[in-house]
Amino acid sequence: MKIFVVLSACVAVSLCAAIQEDDKSALAALRQLPALEHEEVHDDLGQYSLHYVTAEGTRVSERGRLIPTEDGGQVLITEGEVSYVGGDGKTYTTKYTAGLDGYKVEGDHLPKPVELVPAPAASS
Incomplete structure (x- = not known):
């Protein structure tokens, strides 16, 4: 047996x-395999938009746009999203931005920042 x-x-x-x-x-x-969908647009100022889908199901979209700064210049702000199917069969989506306030990313599968709890005041 x-x-x-x-x-x-x-x-x-x-x-x-x-x-x-x-x-x-x-x-x-x-x-x-080549991308199933692919679209990309650029202008003379450096702004852009792109979108593509791969044969394995990954989806990417991103946009870069110029915004004016306080000193009269311009800065390129990037916003985008990536979505893919993981080895466990779940779809994972990550959204991101990059600009004047830094790089920010969010997704349900990403670790969450720990919120600090103030320590109680010491009593004498």
Whole structure:
């Protein structure tokens, strides 16, 4: 009986390994394909907009636009979003901005910043 259980476990592990290798090779083949959608627009000032979708389902969109600064110059603000399907089958979406107030990123799958709680005042 023990030999049957051990043999069954070995067969199950080898079948799973073969399936995972097939998934990896299929994913590698998808990554070699050109983008299914690709749109990119630029202007003479350096502003841009782009959007593409890959064969494996990754979606990327980004926009760069100029905004005036207080000193009379201009700065390029970047806003974008990346979405992909993870190895667990879930869709992960990350949104980001970069500009005068720095780089900010958000997504449900990203760790949340820890909120500091003020320590109680020491009593004498």
